[in-house]
Each structure stands twice: as C-alpha cells, then as structure tokens.
Amino acid sequence: MGYQLVIFDLDGTLLDTLEDLADSVNYALSVYNFPERTIEEVRHFVGNGIRLLIERSVPQGTPKEKTDKVYAEFMEHYTANCANKTKPYDGILELLYSLRKAGIKMAVVSNKADAAVKELCEKYFAGLLDEAVGERMGICRKPAPDSVKEVLKKLGVEEAQAVYIGDSDVDVETAENAGLAEIAVTWGFRDEDFLLQRGAKVLVSTPKEIEEIVMA
Numbered sequence: 001m002g003y004q005l006v007i008f009d010l011d012g013t014l015l016d017t018l019e020d021l022a023d024s025v026n027y028a029l030s031v032y033n034f035p036e037r038t039i040e041e042v043r044h045f046v047g048n049g050i051r052l053l054i055e056r057s058v059p060q061g062t063p064k065e066k067t068d069k070v071y072a073e074f075m076e077h078y079t080a081n082c083a084n085k086t087k088p089y090d091g092i093l094e095l096l097y098s099l100r101k102a103g104i105k106m107a108v109v110s111n112k113a114d115a116a117v118k119e120l121c122e123k124y125f126a127g128l129l130d131e132a133v134g135e136r137m138g139i140c141r142k143p144a145p146d147s148v149k150e151v152l153k154k155l156g157v158e159e160a161q162a163v164y165i166g167d168s169d170v171d172v173e174t175a176e177n178a179g180l181a182e183i184a185v186t187w188g189f190r191d192e193d194f195l196l197q198r199g200a201k202v203l204v205s206t207p208k209e210i211e212e213i214v215m216a
Contacts, residue, residue: 003214005157006099007148007180009166010110010117010134011046012188014092015124017112018043019085020078025057028073032066034059043189047168049111049141050074075113082116088124089187091207096128098211105155107131109147111170130155143173148180165210169198183210 011017022042029036037045037057045056054071062070099106106129110117117134131151140146152162164175167188172195175182184200186192192203204210 003104003161003163003181005105005107005130005152005155005162006210006214007107007109007151007162007164009164009168009171010108010112010120010132012167012190013165013171013185014088014108015086015120016089017082017086017120018046018189020082021046021053023084024074024078024081025053027077028054028070029057031073032070034062034070046189047111047170049135050078050113079116082120083123086120086124089207093125095207095211096125099214100128102215104214105130105157107151107155108133109142109151109164109174110134111141143170143177145174145178148174148178152178163214167195169195169200172198172200183213185210 008014018039022037022039025042026036045053051071054074055067058067058070096106108117108121108129112134114134114136117132121129121132131154133147133151135141148164152159159179163181163183164171164178165183165185166174167185168190172182172184182200183202183204184195186195186203186205195203202213
C-alpha cells in the first residue's frame with residue numbers, strides 16, 4: 001500500500017467514549033427535566049458533531065432556545081468529565097506503537113469539539129500522534145474534507161499516500177470526499193451491515209488487521 005499517513009476518527013475508532021458521552025447527555029437533559037436517553041440511543045445519535053447529538057437527544061419539538069441551554073450544559077459537564085470512563089479499545093495502543101515504530105505518521109480528525117479531542121489524545125496517546133483536530137468554528141465538520149485536507153497539507157502527505165479509518169457512515173463519506181482510501185472498523189458505534197449499506201468497502205474487526213493492511 002505504501003501509506004505514509006493514517007488518519008483516524010476518535011470516538012468509536014480509537015476510544016470507547018460512549019459511556020461518558022451518555023452520562024453528559026443525561027446530565028444536561030436532567031437539568032431541564034427531560035427524559036434520559038439509553039446508551040443505545042446515544043450510540044446512534046453520535047457521529048455528526050455535538051450539536052446534532054443534543055438536537056437528537058432532546059424531546060422532539062424542543063425550542064431552539066432550550067436546546068441551546070441543554071447544549072451549553074452538556075459542553076460544561078463533558079469538558080470536566082470526558083475521561084471518567086473513556087478508554088482505548090483493546091489493541092489500539094499496540095497498533096499505534098507499531099505504526100510509530102514503522103515511521104508511519106498518524107493523526108486524528110474528529111467531529112468532537114477540538115478542545116476535547118486534544119485533551120483526550122494527549123491523555124491516552126501522548127507522543128504517538130502528529131496532529132489531532134476536532135470541530136472548530138469556521139471549519140466544516142465531517143463528512144466535509146476540510147480538516148482532512150488541512151492535516152494532509154500540514155504533514156506534507158499526498159492523498160494517495162494516506163488512509164482514513166473510522167467507524168461510521170460519516171467516516172466512509174469523509175474518506176471519499178477527501179480522496180483517501182478508507183477502512184471501516186466494526187467495533188465502534190455502527191455495525192457491519194450498516195457500514196456495508198453505507199458504502200464501506202474495507203472492513204476490519206481488530207486493530208491488528210489495520211496494521212496488516214497499512215504495512216502491507
């Protein structure tokens with residue numbers, strides 16, 4: 001393959017963040033006496049940024065002003081509690097160390113808020129990533145290719161020399177829009193059948209399979 005750069009999604013790909021996300025969603029909902037959401041509901045709400053996560057979590061018909069307040073409560077709570085239960089998926093650290101040892105560059109492009117992306121990557125993957133970016137004002141979020149293109153330019157890598165790895169239909173679209181090869185993982189927030197229906201062509205069920213593909 002000859003890949004020089006691997007760009008990862010974060011939530012559902014490198015880190016199992018679902019419980020912390022659900023806890024903060026339910027905290028924010030509880031402030032306004034809204035019904036809580038289950039883990040499975042939150043699993044299906046994530047992937048398109050925090051704003052949409054909150055819009056999907058509040059009851060249908062909630063006014064924008066109230067949704068804004070729930071969003072603000074979520075952001076404050078999650079900023080302080082984003083690493084309570086979060087952990088890397090089994091085999092992820094070994095994968096990153098192997099790729100680093102092989103001289104392959106690595107980055108994260110996520111739809112999670114940029115501050116949380118940087119905090120989590122520093123906490124769990126310090127010294128392993130060349131770049132980590134999240135959702136920022138003025139930058140179109142995935143599946144727009146903007147952040148991926150930004151990382152490619154900053155690290156001096158051509159599209160044909162990079163692969164994008166994620167767990168959702170948003171990630172499949174992101175890779176396509178950016179002109180990158182894509183790998184979809186099946187241990188994250190979307191199942192194999194869903195990913196295949198959304199156009200995923202290369203699926204893996206373990207981090208070891210990623211290493212084998214990237215270093216082939």
